[in-house]
Amino acid sequence: MKTIDCIENRNSWVTRLSIVFVLLLTAHVNNAQTTSQLSGKLTRPAVYQAMEKVADWQLNTPLQHNLTDWTNGALYKGMVEWAKIADSSKYYNWLYQVGEKTNWQLGQRKYLADDHAVGMMYLEMYRKYHEKKMLEPTLKSLDWIMKHPSHASIKNFSYKKGNNCTDRWSWCDALFMGPTVWATMANVNGKKKYLKFMTKEYKATADYLFDTNEDLFYRDDRYFDMREANDKKIFWGRGNGWVFAGLAIIMTELPENYKERPYFEDIFKKMATKLATLQDSSGYWHASLLDPQSYPAPETSATAFYVYGMAWGIANGLLNKETYLPVVQKGWNALIQAVHLDGKLGWVQPIGADPKHVTSDMTEVYGVGGFLLAGSEIYKMLQ
Structure with a gap:
């Protein structure tokens, strides 16, 4: 029996060693998937090359969601934003074709911020081509909302039927999807009424969801009393990424003398200060900002949005270059390491509302969008 036990023991160890070898090999393959052809250096040629590779992969990959x-x-x-930099017109052509397929319409739900986000692209295309069909549907939708504002409460967030809290910006993601379009519209047509509406609604959301002790946003009020495994508050990586990137877009559109501009700058700088302390040694941020041990994998959609916002802050004089450029450098290098050989961006957390586990093979279009925003802003910053 002892001999049999020894043989079984030995076989067990062989099996275990085999498993370890397979795991190491898998890790090596995953690392090999990231491209060695791209450089994480902050030079214009290197940044351009990375954006081109990722953008081309996306253009060759069919979209899975409603346009x-x-x-x-x-x-x-x-x-x-990448199309403005690229030497080829194919990116503008691709976006134009998208607009033609959607008839330049927003999503069907009149109040929902999620259905407004596409308006950012429409307005940028209008700036380039000056075709009224690109502007008018979004203009009509925003004007209708101003004439028929929702009086729904932003409290007691729920997706249940009959709860109309999402008719307003009651979750932090909405601060990327909605107010960016309103601020851009105000800049495009020169009418401040859109800024007035946007600022009022933004303040209502920020006053409710921004934690002044942590300088971070709760995803929605369901998370006020929830805690992570380490007993820390739950602050979702991409959720705060939506807010931080949204602030950069909003402030790009605001007039320099806009009386409420300091309000947005204050939140932006507070978030930047906090976020810089939460970047890990490899340059990534994680799905859960205050409990990276429970979610140790990189998360590139959050990382991309933070890199974008900080690069924008440096370029526009809101963030100290000596302090934040190393953060941007580490973050961009980390993003480059997540790009597969074919240009696919990995480590993107799937659609959700809170921290989730991520793998190197996971990707999503909003992660690519964040990557291109980050690269484009770094490219401009390097001027």
């Missing part, structure tokens, strides 16, 4: 969905809205915003 007016918020997921694609985030992608389009990144793609249009």
